[in-house]
Amino acid sequence: MPADHTPEESARQEGGTTVPEQPEWSTIQVGSGVTRILEAGPRQASEATVFIHGNPGSAGDWVGPVAAVGQIGRAVAFDLPDFGQSEAPPGFGNTVGEYAAFVGQALDALGVARVNLVLHDFGGPIGLLWAAGNLDRVASVTLFNTGILIGYRWHTMARVWQTPVLGEISQAIISRPVFRRVVSSAEPRGLPRPFLDEMFDNYDRRTRSAVLRLYRSARDVGDRAAELAAVLAGADIPALVVWGGGDSYLPARFAEAQREAFPSAEIHPLPDSGHWPFIDDPDASNVFLTSFLKSLS
Numbered sequence: 573m574p575a576d577h578t579p580e581e582s583a584r585q586e587g588g589t590t591v592p593e594q595p596e597w598s599t600i601q602v603g604s605g606v607t608r609i610l611e612a613g614p615r616q617a618s619e620a621t622v623f624i625h626g627n628p629g630s631a632g633d634w635v636g637p638v639a640a641v642g643q644i645g646r647a648v649a650f651d652l653p654d655f656g657q658s659e660a661p662p663g664f665g666n667t668v669g670e671y672a673a674f675v676g677q678a679l680d681a682l683g684v685a686r687v688n689l690v691l692h693d694f695g696g697p698i699g700l701l702w703a704a705g706n707l708d709r710v711a712s713v714t715l716f717n718t719g720i721l722i723g724y725r726w727h728t729m730a731r732v733w734q735t736p737v738l739g740e741i742s743q744a745i746i747s748r749p750v751f752r753r754v755v756s757s758a759e760p761r762g763l764p765r766p767f768l769d770e771m772f773d774n775y776d777r778r779t780r781s782a783v784l785r786l787y788r789s790a791r792d793v794g795d796r797a798a799e800l801a802a803v804l805a806g807a808d809i810p811a812l813v814v815w816g817g818g819d820s821y822l823p824a825r826f827a828e829a830q831r832e833a834f835p836s837a838e839i840h841p842l843p844d845s846g847h848w849p850f851i852d853d854p855d856a857s858n859v860f861l862t863s864f865l866k867s868l869s
Contacts, residue, residue: 612642626693630656724794760818816845
């Protein structure tokens with residue numbers, strides 16, 4: 573975690589409010605559990621841009637985007653339970669529905685009344701399920717290679733995780749070198765070694781078990797997507813879609829398909845990027861995101 577700094581080193585004055593220049597790590601109590609958060613911008617603002625990661629991932633995925641958005645408003649990322657460095661409370665089942673409920677609890681704990689959601693990978697089904705039940709609290713949605721996946725059929729690794737015994741074996745035998753090779757080789761531009769290593773460091777036995785339960789709870793995500801899309805489309809929420817064209821898990825054809833849920837969506841394909849465009853092309857991704865958020869004010 574970042575070292576402590578003096579107020580003079582870590583903050584700037586903006587309209588009389590002290591706003592830290594760099595994202596800062598801390599923890600908050602959410603329900604009966606403790607959750608790690610990364611935050612930048614004015615801490616007490618009731619409207620915030622909130623980043624929800626996917627699998628494998630954590631709040632640490634979002635350091636760059638949180639820093640960029642923190643220059644224009646409050647920005648927060650948090651670990652989902654049993655991901656990153658946050659443990660789920662006893663009895664948490666790691667299902668999509670439970671994670672969606674957790675999002676609402678986390679926003680309440682953070683004092684966020686109105687939210688600009690930024691979602692990636694499994695953060696999409698989780699965040700959009702929460703959004704569909706809380707339309708009055710959603711200011712906008714940004715989708716990085718995720719969203720409403722009508723007719724989606726799971727990729728090979730997901731089907732392995734959804735298969736009893738086979739999924740457990742696959743999680744038990746994966747090593748750091750294999751993890752690096754498998755994840756990065758599927759990306760057109762590769763991924764930075766520190767990013768891969770942080771993901772693997774957090775991909776412990778607890779997280780691997782959570783992944784199996786999460787994917788097994790979501791076998792029908794493609795079949796239920798049309799119903800969710802109809803709810804969201806009726807609200808016509810302002811939306812930004814940024815999609816890496818070389819994604820081997822979620823095909824680029826789903827980028828334009830997001831208009832079924834977000835009719836007025838602004839869509840930006842990144843043909844040379846993969847599943848993590850905000851990592852392999854951070855400059856373009858951050859420009860798209862901050863420009864979009866500024867356009868809402």
